[in-house]
Amino acid sequence: MSALPVPPRPEWIKARAPLGERYERLRGVMRDLALHTVCEEARCPNIGDCWNRGTATFMILGDVCTRACGFCAVKTGLPRLPPDPREAERVAEAAARMGLRHAVITSVNRDDQRDGGAGVFAECIRKVRERIPGCTVEVLVPDFKGDAAALQTVIDAAPDILNHNTETVPRLYRRVRPGARFERSLELLGRARAAGLVTKSGVMVGLGEEVEEVRETVRRIREAGTDILTVGQYLRPSADHLPIVRYYTPAEFAEIKVYAIGLGYRHVESGPLVRSSYHAEDQVGR
Helix, strand or coil, rough: CHHHHCCCCCCCCCCCCCCCHHHHHHHHHHHCCCCCEEEHHCCCCHHHHHHHHCCCEEEEEEEEEEECCCCCCEEEEECCCCCCCCHHHHHHHHHHHHHHCEEEEEEEECCCCCCCCHHHHHHHHHHHHHCCCEEEEEECCCCCCHHHHHHHHHHHHHCCCCEEEEEEEHHHHHCCCCCCCCCHHHHHHHHHCCEEEEEEEEEEECCCCCCCHHHHHHHHHHHHCCCCEEEEECCCCCCCCCCCCCCHHHHHHHHHHHHHHCCCEEEEEECCCCCCCCCCHHHHCC
């Protein structure tokens, strides 16, 4: 990776340590049911806060991603195992044990599967609702390589929120998301919104984009029909990942939020430690 000097971590980048009784209980549930969470696999800085509030984001379809995005800590390669046909039941059981009112489900990319894993997403939505009537479900889906039929499988299961992260500005896609296309992501969000779903997307900053590029990207995501936006600081998982070019200040995040709200988003979370699932349970009613 780049030999650029690493900027010092500012004092406002502070996360709660992953400790506490609820944290340990939730970790036990995940281990007992052989489930993965993006909180752990992607080394989310909010894991201590979220798990102690009793919330977590399930990561389905295994723990090996078929893409190699430059920002992500999830393992990459060719998965050795097919999707587990009983995974949806275990996700529903975990959600019930946790007493969830809002379940968030994401996945690795499974480009080795014909439908990209869309069928498992749909089954998870159905099983959670069967197990916990009244529980809302949010899914954070991959782009399914632009496969409209795969996306329709998820749409037909009617998640309460369909999230798909655009991650960065178009100019940086080749370096940050080499297996993805910005226009493809916008098309996915547009299709989901046209089908009547509440849609959501997220962007990271600090990878070398210009502020004006962030504003333009946020505008285009909104024009695609997106309702909810998250904006957070990129934090480098390891020396093998893309370097941090700069840290945005809390004031800059506040400015992005004001700009986005002005574009008509229903809800915006913008801050240094904001991630896709940050306070997700609070966004459903909005």
